[in-house]
Amino acid sequence: MSARRRPRLAVWKFSSCDGCQLSLLDCEDELLALAGQVEIAYFQEATSATAGGRYDLSLVEGSVTTPGDAERIRKIRAASRRLVTIGACATSGGIQALRNSAGVEGFLEAVYAHPEYVATLATSTGIADHVPVDFELRGCPVDRHQLLEVISAFLAGRRPVVPTHSVCVDCKLAGTVCVMVARGTPCLGPVTQAGCGALCPAHARGCYGCFGPAETPNTAALAGRLAALGMPRPARERVFSTFNVNAPAFGPAAAGTGE
């Protein structure tokens, strides 16, 4: 009797820092069990051995920033039964999407001695802007527990269960005192999707919005509150313009109320 064919897993990198792939490698207690359930066919962060063909699940990290990226993601999509994006770079363009409004030429000239040799697009965009995506996992980096949930859901043939509520809810569940109410510390928790367990407020820090906009985020109300706390508009623009600057509800425009 032939052995059961294990689903083939591929992990791809586009423009990114590799942090989300490292989150997968960080699943030290679960990796052996995972390797028993799937055939890791392509994962260059973990092994230089690669296997071509079709993949049952592709995890894609990083944003599309070059013409080559745009072509490669179409090939990967065509070779993948399910395609899941992991991290802020892959879901909304990442921090490299700061170029989208500032102009890529200025960055090129500041960084490279010979920018004429660099082939780049004017924008950094998430994977879903280029090909259909089956599921987007937020975070900079992604949370390892959520990542395992996504892979487990794929193996079980169900939709992943990942919260879409705000960081504030996790603060309340953990009994963490609100840093904005108690200390006047600017915090993006009210508009940021949960995923980290409200890590920063638990250490008396405001949230910087790693997981991007929560479901129906009221950024206008938060911008008004930040203004009332004395944060001028340029500072508000900066706080909304980090890992998820290209997410529709974030970016400089989110800062524009409350004066």
Ligand code: SF4
């Ligand atoms: S989302 Fe953050 S951690 Fe993940 S690859 Fe991009 S910059 Fe790195």
Ligand code: SF4
């Ligand atoms: S900045 Fe916000 S989303 Fe990121 S780890 Fe801290 S609380 Fe979590």
